[in-house]
Amino acid sequence: MFSKVFRLVVLGLSLSYVTVNNPVQTSVAFAGIGYVVTYTLIPRLTTSFINVGLKGKDLSKPPPVNEIAESMGAVPAITYLFLMFGLIPFIFFKYLVSFNSLSNDDSISDNYATQYNALANNRLFPHNKLAEYLSAVLCLQSTTMLGFLDDLFDIRWRHKFFLPAIASLPLLIVYYVDFSVTSVVVPAFVSNLPGGEIFLQFINQLIIIGNFIVSKITGLNFSTLNEFVVPRESPKLLDLGFFYYVYLASVSIFAPNSINILAGVNGLEVGQSVILGVVFLVNDFCYLLSPNVSQAAYDSHLFSVIFIIPFLGVSLALLQYNWFPARVFVGDTYCYFSGMVFAIVGILGHFSKTSLLFLVPQIVNFIYSVPQLFNIVPCPRHRLPKFNLDNGLMYPSYGNYREASTFGKLLVRSLEKFGLIKLVRDPSTKEIIQFSNMTIINLSLVWVGPLREDILCLLLLVVQLVIGLSMIAVRHTVGPWLFGYDNLSWGVK
Amino acid sequence: MFSKVFRLVVLGLSLSYVTVNNPVQTSVAFAGIGYVVTYTLIPRLTTSFINVGLKGKDLSKPPPVNEIAESMGAVPAITYLFLMFGLIPFIFFKYLVSFNSLSNDDSISDNYATQYNALANNRLFPHNKLAEYLSAVLCLQSTTMLGFLDDLFDIRWRHKFFLPAIASLPLLIVYYVDFSVTSVVVPAFVSNLPGGEIFLQFINQLIIIGNFIVSKITGLNFSTLNEFVVPRESPKLLDLGFFYYVYLASVSIFAPNSINILAGVNGLEVGQSVILGVVFLVNDFCYLLSPNVSQAAYDSHLFSVIFIIPFLGVSLALLQYNWFPARVFVGDTYCYFSGMVFAIVGILGHFSKTSLLFLVPQIVNFIYSVPQLFNIVPCPRHRLPKFNLDNGLMYPSYGNYREASTFGKLLVRSLEKFGLIKLVRDPSTKEIIQFSNMTIINLSLVWVGPLREDILCLLLLVVQLVIGLSMIAVRHTVGPWLFGYDNLSWGVK
Numbered sequence: 006m007f008s009k010v011f012r013l014v015v016l017g018l019s020l021s022y023v024t025v026n027n028p029v030q031t032s033v034a035f036a037g038i039g040y041v042v043t044y045t046l047i048p049r050l051t052t053s054f055i056n057v058g059l060k061g062k063d064l065s066k067p068p069p070v071n072e073i074a075e076s077m078g079a080v081p082a083i084t085y086l087f088l089m090f091g092l093i094p095f096i097f098f099k100y101l102v103s104f105n106s107l108s109n110d111d112s113i114s115d116n117y118a119t120q121y122n123a124l125a126n127n128r129l130f131p132h133n134k135l136a137e138y139l140s141a142v143l144c145l146q147s148t149t150m151l152g153f154l155d156d157l158f159d160i161r162w163r164h165k166f167f168l169p170a171i172a173s174l175p176l177l178i179v180y181y182v183d184f185s186v187t188s189v190v191v192p193a194f195v196s197n198l199p200g201g202e203i204f205l206q207f208i209n210q211l212i213i214i215g216n217f218i219v220s221k222i223t224g225l226n227f228s229t230l231n232e233f234v235v236p237r238e239s240p241k242l243l244d245l246g247f248f249y250y251v252y253l254a255s256v257s258i259f260a261p262n263s264i265n266i267l268a269g270v271n272g273l274e275v276g277q278s279v280i281l282g283v284v285f286l287v288n289d290f291c292y293l294l295s296p297n298v299s300q301a302a303y304d305s306h307l308f309s310v311i312f313i314i315p316f317l318g319v320s321l322a323l324l325q326y327n328w329f330p331a332r333v334f335v336g337d338t339y340c341y342f343s344g345m346v347f348a349i350v351g352i353l354g355h356f357s358k359t360s361l362l363f364l365v366p367q368i369v370n371f372i373y374s375v376p377q378l379f380n381i382v383p384c385p386r387h388r389l390p391k392f393n394l395d396n397g398l399m400y401p402s403y404g405n406y407r408e409a410s411t412f413g414k415l416l417v418r419s420l421e422k423f424g425l426i427k428l429v430r431d432p433s434t435k436e437i438i439q440f441s442n443m444t445i446i447n448l449s450l451v452w453v454g455p456l457r458e459d460i461l462c463l464l465l466l467v468v469q470l471v472i473g474l475s476m477i478a479v480r481h482t483v484g485p486w487l488f489g490y491d492n493l494s495w496g497v498k
Numbered sequence: 499m500f501s502k503v504f505r506l507v508v509l510g511l512s513l514s515y516v517t518v519n520n521p522v523q524t525s526v527a528f529a530g531i532g533y534v535v536t537y538t539l540i541p542r543l544t545t546s547f548i549n550v551g552l553k554g555k556d557l558s559k560p561p562p563v564n565e566i567a568e569s570m571g572a573v574p575a576i577t578y579l580f581l582m583f584g585l586i587p588f589i590f591f592k593y594l595v596s597f598n599s600l601s602n603d604d605s606i607s608d609n610y611a612t613q614y615n616a617l618a619n620n621r622l623f624p625h626n627k628l629a630e631y632l633s634a635v636l637c638l639q640s641t642t643m644l645g646f647l648d649d650l651f652d653i654r655w656r657h658k659f660f661l662p663a664i665a666s667l668p669l670l671i672v673y674y675v676d677f678s679v680t681s682v683v684v685p686a687f688v689s690n691l692p693g694g695e696i697f698l699q700f701i702n703q704l705i706i707i708g709n710f711i712v713s714k715i716t717g718l719n720f721s722t723l724n725e726f727v728v729p730r731e732s733p734k735l736l737d738l739g740f741f742y743y744v745y746l747a748s749v750s751i752f753a754p755n756s757i758n759i760l761a762g763v764n765g766l767e768v769g770q771s772v773i774l775g776v777v778f779l780v781n782d783f784c785y786l787l788s789p790n791v792s793q794a795a796y797d798s799h800l801f802s803v804i805f806i807i808p809f810l811g812v813s814l815a816l817l818q819y820n821w822f823p824a825r826v827f828v829g830d831t832y833c834y835f836s837g838m839v840f841a842i843v844g845i846l847g848h849f850s851k852t853s854l855l856f857l858v859p860q861i862v863n864f865i866y867s868v869p870q871l872f873n874i875v876p877c878p879r880h881r882l883p884k885f886n887l888d889n890g891l892m893y894p895s896y897g898n899y900r901e902a903s904t905f906g907k908l909l910v911r912s913l914e915k916f917g918l919i920k921l922v923r924d925p926s927t928k929e930i931i932q933f934s935n936m937t938i939i940n941l942s943l944v945w946v947g948p949l950r951e952d953i954l955c956l957l958l959l960v961v962q963l964v965i966g967l968s969m970i971a972v973r974h975t976v977g978p979w980l981f982g983y984d985n986l987s988w989g990v991k
Contacts, residue, residue: 053651057551083647086640090667097675098717130675132625139632139668146639147579154576157650158546174583175632182590182623224591 008044016041023095029293031095032311035088036318043081043322050080051333059156061334065271065392065399065458073332076156078274078339081319082149085342088315089142096311097135133183134304140175141312141349145342147172148261152341165337166262169345173257176352177250186355187227187249191241192487209243216246256357261344263367265337266374269389270399270446271329271458275320276466277366278343282317284363284473285309285350291477305354316346329459362476366469370445373425377404377443382413388442390450390461398455401427401447403439427451501537509534516588522786524588525804528581529811536574536815543573544826552649554827558764558885558892558951566825569649571767571832574812575642578835581808582635589804590628626676627797633668634805634842638835640665641754645834658830659755662838666750669845670743679848680720680742684734685980702736709739749850754837756860758830759867762882763892763939764822764951768813769959770859771836775810777856777966778802778843784970798847809839822952855969859962863938866918870897870936875906881935883943883954891948894920894940896932920944 019037022030051074054060060072151168154160160168195201220226227247245252268274289306292298320343326333351360361368377384383404390399406428409417417440420426425448429439441447449464450456456464512530515523544567547553553565644661647653653661688694713719720740738745761767782799785791813836819826844853854861870877876897883892899921902910910933913919918941922932934940942957943949949957 050651057650083643087664090640090664093668093671094718097671132629132675135672135675136625136629136632139629139636142668143632143636143639146636146643147583150576150639150643157550158543171580171583175586175635178586178590179628182625182628225587 012041012044026095026098028096028307028311029314032092032314035092036315039081039084039088039315039318040322043084043319044325046080046084047077047323047326047333050074051077057157059336063271063331063334064387064389066330067392067394067397073334075334076153076336076338077326077333078323078335078337078342079149079153079156081323082145082152082338082342085315085319086142086146086149088319089138089145089312092311092315093135093138096138097130134308136179137183137308137353140179141353144173144176144257144349145345148345149338149342152261152336152338155341156336156338167258169258169261169341169348170254172345173254173348173352176257176349177253180253180352181225181227181250184355185227187246188242188244189249189358191243193241194487196241205241205243212243212245212248215248219247253352253357256352256361257345257348259371260348260351260364260367261341263364263371264344265340266378267367267370267445268340269387269444270462270465271331272324272327272462273446273465274335274340274343275324275327276462277469278339278346279317279320279324280466280469280473281343281347281363282313282320284470284477285313285347285360286317287474288356288359288363288477288480289313291481302355305356309350309354309356312346312350316343329457329462359476359480362480363473365472365476366445366465373443373445373448376413376416382406382409382417382440382443385442388444388447390447392458393455396455397457399450399458399461400455401441401450403429404442406437406440409440424452505534505537521589521800521804522807525585525807528585529808532574532577532581532808532811533815536577536812537818539573539577540570540816540819540826543567544570550650552829556764556824556827557880557882559823560885560887560890566827568827569646569829569831570819570826571816571828571830571835572642572646572649574816575638575645575831575835578808578812579635579639579642581812582631582638582805585804585808586628586631589631590623626672627801629672630676630801630846633672634846637666637669637750637842638838641838642831642835645754645829645831648834649829649831660751662751662754662834662841663747665838666747666841666845669750669842670746673746673845674718674720674743677848678720680739681735681737682742682851684736686734687980689734698734698736705736705738705741708741712740746845746850749845749854750838750841752864753841753844753857753860754834756857756864757837758833759871760860760863760938761833762880762937763955763958764824765817765820765955766939766958767828767833767836768817768820769955770962771832771839772810772813772817773959773962773966774836774840774856775806775813777963777970778806778840778853779810780967781849781852781856781970781973782806784974795848798849802843802847802849805839805843809836822950822955852969852973855973856966858965858969859938859958866936866938866941869906869909875899875902875910875933875936878935881937881940883940885951886948889948890950892943892951892954893948894934894943896922897935899930899933902933917945 015037019034019041022034022037054074054077055072059075061075062070062072064070148169151160151165151172155165191205196205198204216227227250264274264277267277289309292302292306293310323333323335323339327335347360347364348357351357354360374388376382377388385402385404388402388404391402392398393400406414406417414437417426417428418437421428426443427441428437430436431438441451446461446465449468450461453464508530512527512534515527515530547567547570548565552568554568555563555565557563641662644653644658644665648658684698689698691697709720720743757767757770760770782802785795785799786803816826816828816832820828840853840857841850844850847853867881869875870881878895878897881895881897884895885891886893899907899910907930910919910921911930914921919936920934921930923929924931934944939954939958942961943954946957
């Protein structure tokens with residue numbers, strides 16, 4: 006009853022806010038609509054999902070365990086996509102109202118003349134921004150579709166791993182066309198190291214050769230030194246050229262998959278996404294509210310805000326159903342979708358490196374998981390913590406030590422030295438029989454001791470938040486000191 | 499064996515053609531790749547589709563009828579979408595090679611200055627064309643997703659009917675900013691009719707009032723008279739303004755649904771789409787090969803060709819599996835997908851009215867079906883022809899006349915007078931008990947007599963082709979005579 010009233014109020018407020026001609030407020034309004042729609046749709050759709058076999062048992066609950074709907078993330082994802090469609094006219098409103106057709110081929114050049122003049126009073130319709138926006142939505146939609154197909158058909162790991170890269174192709178092309186910033190700043194200290202200068206030269210040569218070959222094959226020129234993210238009094242730059250696109254593609258592969266493997270606890274997938282969204286927003290508003298930030302940086306972070314806020318709206322609705330005790334599972338659909346939101350925002354916002362800082366927990370978890378993911382040590386079907394029926398707490402789950410390769414055994418034993426893994430020894434023979442599965446979820450249980458599922462989730466989310474916020478601080482304190490500049494403090498408005 | 503070699507050859511040729519820097523050839527190459535990929539994937543995926551319940555019985559086959567995979571159209575559709583991603587760099591290649599970043603905010607105006615100069619040698623990257631392209635792919639992807647979800651969850655009719663309109667929103671926005679052609683030409687004879695002039699004035703006033711209200715609400719100006727599709731010595735124009743967008747939206751609703759209801763016979767859904775594709779291509783090449791066609795018209799039809807050719811590639815592969823006796827069903831996924839391809843091409847190519855001419859069989863079938871669709875006369879669960887086990891032929895299927903409303907009965911009886919329906923009378927009492935279901939599929943069986951399924955399908959496809967081709971002729975013969983001009987013969991290159 007209360008929730009119904011609440012939803013009606015949210016919906017009412019949102020609808021009243023939509024028409025306010027301000028991108029941020031409009032996206033807040035759309036977030037509200039998204040929240041209400043998602044919250045209303047999910048319970049109505051669970052049965053249909055279960056009927057088509059999109060269902061799963063929650064292994065961390067006392068019996069009787071009945072199956073609940075799986076990959077419900079499709080609901081917020083699709084709601085989000087349609088919201089982003091609806092947002093377009095509002096985002097570009099100020100251009101639309103005064104926009105005249107450019108289609109008359111006979112007068113195109115005149116049109117561009119007017120465009121050119123119109124720039125002064127900022128009335129030209131920014132086709133490039135629209136292209137960015139569309140490519141972002143397109144990329145998200147492909148990812149959502151792939152995620153859903155994966156939930157439905159269990160696509161093979163090696164296939165689905167690379168599909169996000171194809172999905173992000175339109176994004177990379179728009180990036181190439183609109184920005185083509187392919188240079189990275191080298192921390193000052195590197196070149197100050199003994200031999201650092203020569204080392205950089207060597208790397209640079211390799212990159213140049215690589216780019217030469219690629220451009221011979223493709224006919225495209227990927228190298229464009231560009232002051233977009235770098236101040237005039239430019240520090241050392243390394244122009245990765247083509248390899249920068251390889252890097253961007255791998256970001257779009259990594260982000261979805263990394264969220265997908267930091268999962269298995271009620272509310273964790275959505276929870277971490279919400280936290281990440283908040284962290285991204287905080288970072289964005291650092292720029293939006295800063296007095297002397299370049300127009301370009303301002304636009305990038307406005308773009309980010311416009312994509313993140315509605316994402317939070319639909320995610321919060323899903324979180325309410327997915328939080329302990331979960332009434333629905335989110336599925337790969339949601340993990341892929343949310344991961345790609347952050348990848349896109351980072352790539353088109355030109356802060357992909359910064360956004361990786363926010364993903365540190367996911368990165369750590371991935372690196373920590375590598376030995377199991379690549380079967381250096383045995384990897385059981387499920388690595389999620391073990392539920393103890395007697396006290397209702399979660400305990401670390403274990404892999405079989407005996408089946409590990411020699412190198413694997415060595416690795417595991419050395420990890421124990423640093424307290425980064427828990428080994429179980431045979432009481433009599435004292436020989437190692439098991440090792441705790443290598444996820445930061447299990448590790449936190451190893452360190453903190455058994456926890457109830459929701460406490461465990463909360464713990465991980467708090468860690469995520471703390472790391473995220475401190476990374477923002479690091480980015481704007483250590484960063485400038487390291488790189489010799491900070492794009493928050495330079496530039497002309 | 500042979501087919502394998504054939505596919506390898508196609509693939510080889512295609513790959514060797516891809517890099518040719520000519521949009522048409524490249525899309526042919528991609529069509530080849532699409533054909534091979536689709537043809538190879540379908541048999542590998544049938545079981546997975548069946549496992550998730552995407553399967554159906556073919557009611558027009560002798561027993562034993564075993565279930566075959568349903569909504570296999572998802573395979574060509576998704577293949578197509580990824581191909582269209584891959585096409586982007588090739589389509590825009592000539593711009594990419596010489597393109598420099600526009601991102602440096604400090605020098606944007608300079609950039610536009612260079613853009614403006616660059617126009618002469620046609621080197622400016624056409625962001626508006628990219629936006630068109632992306633919005634088209636986005637719209638197609640949404641439609642495919644909706645179609646697939648429909649196959650999976652059986653979305654309610656009233657919901658799924660309007661969803662394509664939302665899916666086409668990005669398309670309409672791009673149309674608004676790039677062309678905003680909202681005026682239609684009034685056939686000369688209308689105004690020459692007695693009172694025609696006044697009538698037009700009256701209509702025009704209504705439209706103006708309507709637009710006034712809409713623009714007051716939205717703040718957008720939808721009315722822009724534009725010479726894009728009309729020669730300078732302009733005949734009577736009616737500027738529909740906002741209502742033109744309503745019309746475009748309804749095209750995007752109608753096209754997918756109309757193909758979806760002209761179905762139920764092996765190979766018909768894909769077959770008609772292939773025929774339509776061919777007809778569209780013929781029309782496009784009328785323009786591409788004509789010496790004196792305006793640049794704008796040329797671009798529009800080049801756009802159409804680029805989207806249709808790969809569509810034919812993937813569709814032909816599907817057709818081989820869906821042709822009588824069908825080994826897979828295509829599902830709503832394919833019908834929606836293919837319908838939207840034609841809608842998009844028509845809308846962004848500025849020949850939506852012409853493309854409706856090509857859809858005449860679908861339109862006729864829709865109008866003919868209305869009495870049953872809206873339950874004026876009873877509509878059985880399936881309206882597809884009835885399979886006769888004895889001679890293996892298809893016979894018209896029937897609806898129950900007795901349950902029809904009085905108006906319905908009257909309608910049916912009057913249709914019989916024109917031989918547009920077959921009524922079955924009780925041998926003794928001579929009173930009407932049944933009427934043939936109102937689809938052009940049944941009607942052709944009524945006229946031609948029982949046919950084998952594939953012959954029936956062929957018949958319908960031939961009709962589709964003949965109508966399509968003659969419509970092209972009509973368009974460029976009667977059209978000019980009616981409207982006082984033809985955009986094929988006027989304009990400057």
